[in-house]
Amino acid sequence: MVYDNPDDVKIGLEVHVQLNKLKTKLFCGCSTDYHNSDPNSHVCPVCLGLPGSLPVINERAVEFAIKIGLALNCSIVEQTQFHRKNYYYPDLPKGFQTTQYDYPIAGNGKIVIEGEDGERVIRITRAHMEEDPGRLQHIGNIERSKGTLINYNRSGMALIEIVSEPDMRSPKEARRYLDKLRSILDYLDVFNGDLEGAMRVDANVSVFNGQRVEVKNISSFKGAERALLYEIMRQKNHIRRGGTITMETRHFDEARGVTLSMRTKEEEHDYRYFPEPDLVPLRVADRVPEVIKTLPELPDAKKERFMKEYNIADMHARALTIEIKVANFYEEVVSKVDPKVAAVWVADILKGELNYRDLTIDAFRVEDIVDVMELVIANSITEQSGVEIIRTVLDHGGKPQDIINKKGLLKVEDNIVAKAVEEAIAQNPEAVADYRAGKEKSLNFIVGKVMQKTKGRADAREARERLIEKLKE
Amino acid sequence: MAAWTDISGIRQKIADSSAEEVTASYIDIIGKSKINGFTTLWDEAINVARDIDANSHDGPLAGVPIAIKENISTKGISTTCSSKILQGYVPPYDAHVIERLKEAGAVILGKTNMDEFAMGTSTESSYYGPTLNPWDPSRVPGGSSGGSAAVVAAGEAPVSLGSDTGGSVRCPAAFCGTVGLKPTYGCISRYGLISYANSLEQIGPLATNVADIAAIMEVVAGHDPRDSTSINKENTYIDALAEGVEGMRIGVPEEYLSHGIDEKVEKLVWDSIHTFEDLGASYENVSLPHTRYALAAYYIIAMSEASSNLARFDGTRYGFCAEGDNWHLMASKTRAEGFGAEVKRRILLGTYALSAGYQDKYYLKALKVRTLVKQDFERALANVDVLMGPTMPTPAFRIGEKIGDPLSLYMSDVNTVPINLAGVPSISVPCGFADNMPVGLQITGTHFDEKTIMKAAYNFEQNTEHHKKRPPEVA
Numbered sequence A: 001m002v003y004d005n006p007d008d009v010k011i012g013l014e015v016h017v018q019l020n021k022l023k024t025k026l027f028c029g030c031s032t033d034y035h036n037s038d039p040n041s042h043v044c045p046v047c048l049g050l051p052g053s054l055p056v057i058n059e060r061a062v063e064f065a066i067k068i069g070l071a072l073n074c075s076i077v078e079q080t081q082f083h084r085k086n087y088y089y090p091d092l093p094k095g096f097q098t099t100q101y102d103y104p105i106a107g108n109g110k111i112v113i114e115g116e117d118g119e120r121v122i123r124i125t126r127a128h129m130e131e132d133p134g135r136l137q138h139i140g141n142i143e144r145s146k147g148t149l150i151n152y153n154r155s156g157m158a159l160i161e162i163v164s165e166p167d168m169r170s171p172k173e174a175r176r177y178l179d180k181l182r183s184i185l186d187y188l189d190v191f192n193g194d195l196e197g198a199m200r201v202d203a204n205v206s207v208f209n210g211q212r213v214e215v216k217n218i219s220s221f222k223g224a225e226r227a228l229l230y231e232i233m234r235q236k237n238h239i240r241r242g243g244t245i246t247m248e249t250r251h252f253d254e255a256r257g258v259t260l261s262m263r264t265k266e267e268e269h270d271y272r273y274f275p276e277p278d279l280v281p282l283r284v285a286d287r288v289p290e291v292i293k294t295l296p297e298l299p300d301a302k303k304e305r306f307m308k309e310y311n312i313a314d315m316h317a318r319a320l321t322i323e324i325k326v327a328n329f330y331e332e333v334v335s336k337v338d339p340k341v342a343a344v345w346v347a348d349i350l351k352g353e354l355n356y357r358d359l360t361i362d363a364f365r366v367e368d369i370v371d372v373m374e375l376v377i378a379n380s381i382t383e384q385s386g387v388e389i390i391r392t393v394l395d396h397g398g399k400p401q402d403i404i405n406k407k408g409l410l411k412v413e414d415n416i417v418a419k420a421v422e423e424a425i426a427q428n429p430e431a432v433a434d435y436r437a438g439k440e441k442s443l444n445f446i447v448g449k450v451m452q453k454t455k456g457r458a459d460a461r462e463a464r465e466r467l468i469e470k471l472k473e
Numbered sequence B: 001m002a003a004w005t006d007i008s009g010i011r012q013k014i015a016d017s018s019a020e021e022v023t024a025s026y027i028d029i030i031g032k033s034k035i036n037g038f039t040t041l042w043d044e045a046i047n048v049a050r051d052i053d054a055n056s057h058d059g060p061l062a063g064v065p066i067a068i069k070e071n072i073s074t075k076g077i078s079t080t081c082s083s084k085i086l087q088g089y090v091p092p093y094d095a096h097v098i099e100r101l102k103e104a105g106a107v108i109l110g111k112t113n114m115d116e117f118a119m120g121t122s123t124e125s126s127y128y129g130p131t132l133n134p135w136d137p138s139r140v141p142g143g144s145s146g147g148s149a150a151v152v153a154a155g156e157a158p159v160s161l162g163s164d165t166g167g168s169v170r171c172p173a174a175f176c177g178t179v180g181l182k183p184t185y186g187c188i189s190r191y192g193l194i195s196y197a198n199s200l201e202q203i204g205p206l207a208t209n210v211a212d213i214a215a216i217m218e219v220v221a222g223h224d225p226r227d228s229t230s231i232n233k234e235n236t237y238i239d240a241l242a243e244g245v246e247g248m249r250i251g252v253p254e255e256y257l258s259h260g261i262d263e264k265v266e267k268l269v270w271d272s273i274h275t276f277e278d279l280g281a282s283y284e285n286v287s288l289p290h291t292r293y294a295l296a297a298y299y300i301i302a303m304s305e306a307s308s309n310l311a312r313f314d315g316t317r318y319g320f321c322a323e324g325d326n327w328h329l330m331a332s333k334t335r336a337e338g339f340g341a342e343v344k345r346r347i348l349l350g351t352y353a354l355s356a357g358y359q360d361k362y363y364l365k366a367l368k369v370r371t372l373v374k375q376d377f378e379r380a381l382a383n384v385d386v387l388m389g390p391t392m393p394t395p396a397f398r399i400g401e402k403i404g405d406p407l408s409l410y411m412s413d414v415n416t417v418p419i420n421l422a423g424v425p426s427i428s429v430p431c432g433f434a435d436n437m438p439v440g441l442q443i444t445g446t447h448f449d450e451k452t453i454m455k456a457a458y459n460f461e462q463n464t465e466h467h468k469k470r471p472p473e474v475a
């Protein structure tokens, strides 16, 4: 089926990724580990922009940026340069942001997402390095605030801004793109996406080939989907009422789920970009071969390998490779149990239970899922019991074996089931007669009796099969 | 009584008495100053000198007093760029050069006056009022490092540091009859120097003689990882001074002796070149054809960079802060009240030159001119060892004479700014007097060849009497 994009929606995304796995900031030696620290405790003359201070590029940040560029299938520029983006804002201590302009470190890349109608290539325009500003904190609520405090701990953190072409045709595709991006960055081990502000999104959207509108201040992936749904609807309604869409920048109000106009094209800033005189142009091409060696197997490659090596379904392979942690978990599991069974248990059952609880794979031990699977495979517990064990571990903790003992989940032995089947047949002649006369439903009644006799520890399906066998005699 | 004492003289005095007494005698002289050269005296100076005595510090500048320009960050000492907007700002860190000076045992006396944010040629635009020329208090000391030159000329400090963006060390050195060096771009770390135009400026020393310049350079020059534009080069200068200038080839750029030059200044320059001839050097006329465009390019680049560098002064974090109902009003008012007229003019012009639609016409074109100017120097210096000409086309002008006419003030930088565009080193050395005011000879060399220009200046000094003359009231 081909997706025909009836409203001619075009979405491009600019994603700011904070390289919070670096030890130090982009241009100074301040630690990046500020998230649980007092305000303005991780600052120095450079990231406070004190007069006379000068930036020095963090070499490791350059390496991270090259790594990201390569993972996004970009070409890496021969020589990169920093520029100044001039504007006034209290969180910007120098009155300009040091960023990259016409020599971004990486460009012309692409990633593949699961689109509306199968695989879809999203082109990456560029990925460039820049510094994060500080953070404003309003005392009280923003409308009736007594004042604003500025925390410069974040100031000077290294960011990578990844800019896509307007290749996404729906909020869903945008969401898939963001998920894929996060997955890749996760694999590269360049950032911790769980920290506040680790990924921030700006979107540009147009419908019916009209002017594009930029939507800023999107702080989550869910927010991105909501903001885009709203903005597309707004543009369509506006056009339907005879209006035209003009180029403007809008702000996403997360609480109300709406976008509000910030400024029109005429009010756009002139940032007066010019080369940062305090940083010399940086040759990066020579470093690429070294960085290539450090590139890990990326999600797409891992998925392909899982399908081949473990002979598992495309759907399972994808689910298992989105998060590097899940992929590693699965590979530990398959060293002990059958890969196909493991795929079902990890990708479908365990991930489902984790998602339901908003937990990550860290919440579960490899040995525990292996125990559960081995017991199921050995027919010692039922599948249902296996699921119950997983739920119990997640909700209350404990080891599978203890849970089995405590809840009496071990399947009853064969002869007990056989005995219960014989007894149930002997004690319910009417139901047996009905079944033999063709009333299929009466079988359920007899199965129920078997379950009663075994206190539910028999496998219902197994009991049914045994009854059918027995009644044929 | 103020007197010119060179570093070796200071060391002798310290040996005879103590660093404490030497520092105390300078503090005493500064206390009687009539030239407004110092803006702030460091109240710790005497304690530092005492510690030098107590620890028998054996650094190359142990106990040597030094004056520091207002735009070089000094931990614990007010550093304001002579601007209202930085009133109350006390840096929490030392500039790289200050760290080096302290390690070498130098005693920082205090901070010296300058044109606000180094934007000027006369030190008249300072928030603290003008500095007077020790040779004639009705005249300017030059700028922007006017305070640093004037205090050395007045015997209030034996040596000082200034900064040179377009002539700001060499101009006041020439006007005040001292020696001043603008090193190669990248020779001295700018870490801690409050930027006016980062791609052009260098910190540079001023002194009464060339040997002292070399002594300071050996301490402050060299690579600093905190300044990405600083370069690792050998920094020994003193040993080379005594080598002669026999066989040295001197280029005399015709452009530096053509427009607007005072006849007496021109004659002194030729006399100087003939002195070099007598010492075994030869000269030839050379051309730096793009000089006529250099001034315009320089001002566009400097103002563009300045418009961005000075954006951080918004009253939010340090320095002067005006009242305002919201942040934007507060920041606007702070800047409106905190910056002087010349600084505002340059911020506005620089902002304009970088604006969309004008950047190609001004800023980018200026960068192209800069490349051409650089090539001029490369070509000229391929055939000669040094270039010589007048540092300034005239002797020091009168206070108030040009301040109302920015364009004529900018024009007086015509011989100094091309050197900053090219990034090459240049020294101004006294070469005589016109109308009883000192005149400077500018000697320019190739990148990182400070040795050759210092050697030339030293030989000239040793074979002339100009540097022996003192301002009135100075022994």
Ligand SMILES: [Zn+2]
Residues within 6 Å of the ligand: A025, A028, A029, A030, A042, A043, A044, A045, A046, A047, A048, A156
């Ligand atoms: Zn810092």
